[in-house]
Amino acid sequence: MESVDLIYKGIFILVIFGITLLIATYSTYFERKIAAFIQDRVGPNRAGPFGLLQPLADAGKLFFKEEFIPAKANKALFIIGPGIAMLVATMSSAVIPFGDMLIVGGREIWLQAIDVNIGVLYVFGIVSLGVYGLMIGGWASNNKFSLLGAIRAASQNISYELAMGLSLIAVLMMTGSLSLREIAEQQQGFNWNIWYQPLGFIIFLVCAFAETNRTPFDLPESEAELIGGYHTEYGSMKLGMYLFAEYINIFVVSAVMSTLYFGAYNFPFMENLRSAISDPVLANNVVTLVGVAVMFAKIFAFIFFFMWVRWTLPRFRYDQLMKLGWQILIPLAILNMVLTGGAILLKDSLF
Amino acid sequence: MEPLSNRSKKVQKREMTFAERAYLPAIAQGLGITLKHFFKKKATINYPxxxxxxxxxxxGLHVLKRDENGAERCTACGLCAVACPAEAITMTAGERKAGEEHLYREEKYAVTYEVNMLRCIFCGLCEEACPKAAIFLQDDKLAPARYERDEFIYGKDRLVEPLKTTETK
Structure with a gap:
């Protein structure tokens, strides 16, 4: 790889990292704003215009709080826990194709940090590591309620990862590739995977809610009835990191869902726009930039959906959660796989 | 066991339909309701x-009025204290000295006049009882929250109408 490419990749990774953090920061603001709007309130509006500086004020508050570590806690692990949660959350956005290719001065610039040919597996591997953050944090607190919360979190995440992976296999059977860029490319124009995989998408969506510990599956936290789950003993910025990691996870999972099912940076009438501009380089760049905007619009729509659901649905009971995961979603995902396989075979023999 | 009365009803749990068990239609309905509220007019009043x-x-908050010359109208007759159902008003009366005619309208005046805002129920009976039209409850002021209990006992310093406002009015 040339050094120019390396520098470009470095800059791109930093930019993606920054965007991820920015979106996560403002997710906290929009979460409160959306919660307020749904409950006929106005939400934070004191810090800056429309309360836009609220996340900074919150972060400042968290930074200045006392760094408290319980006396009998395992100090090293107690500190590493939120670190792992944060690290893992920020890692997975590396393989997401935020756009197609820009041509600047005859050089092709791909709007993706790294194109690994096992992109989907990479995302899933990283996401499943996220459980360690919760588990270590809960265990190191040396508090039985934290530990119980962590166990709840771990068993929930593991249960729903299965159904998530199974629903994903149907998409992989269709596309025949694990690379997120190739999956995105195959959904040219309006040929999105959601039209072929509605059931798979619903399963994936439900599992995504469970994986990110969002309502109606936020039993690991369930702040109202179970203290605070795995982060009971946490305060200050370590608690902030846990909460922040959750928002980053929402962003990443939204990006993955838009890539897998909603055509990533593809949008309807893409080719019409491309052919409407005579200069091929300019046409490519315009289409790519519109594609990036479309990709982010899809991500924001999903983030909004996450919050919208949070302020609509009450929490599941734990046995209902497990029943839904093991007895309903996994059989449905297998059914979806069988149907997809049958359809692929029939398509070859019929047409 | 024998039933105590025959009023007990057999409750039968209806079997849920498939649409109800699938849960998704109900979620869609709920999302519709919350979305409707999202665009509704907000009930908030941005207080300050x-x-x-x-x-x-x-x-609202009591005021002890002055007359057109700026002299206090209260004569410390005590009718407001008698009328007060919450017993929030206390006062001590004093005699006006020579040279104080511009301060107090009548020969007798209130040396101290205290309203305990924690006791007061803002019923307005004091202003009905007052024969000199000296005490009124204002419609634009409140007794604000404070840290100490003693701060809720409003003396003459906080009750008597300031001089300037009478001049301008």
Whole structure:
């Protein structure tokens, strides 16, 4: 790889990292704003215009709080826990194709940090590591309620990862590739995977809610009835990191869902726009930039959906959660796989 | 066991339909309701900038009025204290000295006049009882929250109408 490419990749990774953090920061603001709007309130509006500086004020508050570590806690692990949660959350956005290719001065610039040919597996591997953050944090607190919360979190995440992976296999059977860029490319124009995989998408969506510990599956936290789950003993910025990691996870999972099912940076009438501009380089760049905007619009729509659901649905009971995961979603995902396989075979023999 | 009365009803749990068990239609319905609220007019009043509209006859913080020359109208007759159902008003009376005619309208005046805002129920009976039209409940002021209990006992320093406002009015 040339050094120019390396520098470009470095800059791109930093930019993606920054965007991820920015979106996560403002997710906290929009979460409160959306919660307020749904409950006929106005939400934070004191810090800056429309309360836009609220996340900074919150972060400042968290930074200045006392760094408290319980006396009998395992100090090293107690500190590493939120670190792992944060690290893992920020890692997975590396393989997401935020756009197609820009041509600047005859050089092709791909709007993706790294194109690994096992992109989907990479995302899933990283996401499943996220459980360690919760588990270590809960265990190191040396508090039985934290530990119980962590166990709840771990068993929930593991249960729903299965159904998530199974629903994903149907998409992989269709596309025949694990690379997120190739999956995105195959959904040219309006040929999105959601039209072929509605059931798979619903399963994936439900599992995504469970994986990110969002309502109606936020039993690991369930702040109202179970203290605070795995982060009971946490305060200050370590608690902030846990909460922040959750928002980053929402962003990443939204990006993955838009890539897998909603055509990533593809949008309807893409080719019409491309052919409407005579200069091929300019046409490519315009289409790519519109594609990036479309990709982010899809991500924001999903983030909004996450919050919208949070302020609509009450929490599941734990046995209902497990029943839904093991007895309903996994059989449905297998059914979806069988149907997809049958359809692929029939398509070859019929047409 | 024998039933105590025959009023007990057999409750039968209806079997849920498939649409109900699938849960998704109900979720969609709920999302519709929350989305409707998302665009509704908000009930919030941005307090320091806006205040909730009060009625014209709102009974707020007490004021001890002065007459047109700026002399206090109160003669410490004690009718307000008698009328007060919460026993929030206390006062001590004193005799006006020579040279104080511009301060007090009548020969007798209130040396101290205290209203305990923690006891007061803002019923307005004191202003009805007052024969000299000296005490009124204002419609634009409240007794604000404070840290100490003693701070809620309003003396003459906080009750008597300031001089300037009478001059301008």
């Amino acid at each position: 900038e806006q205040t909730r509209e009060r009625s014209d006859i709102w009974r």
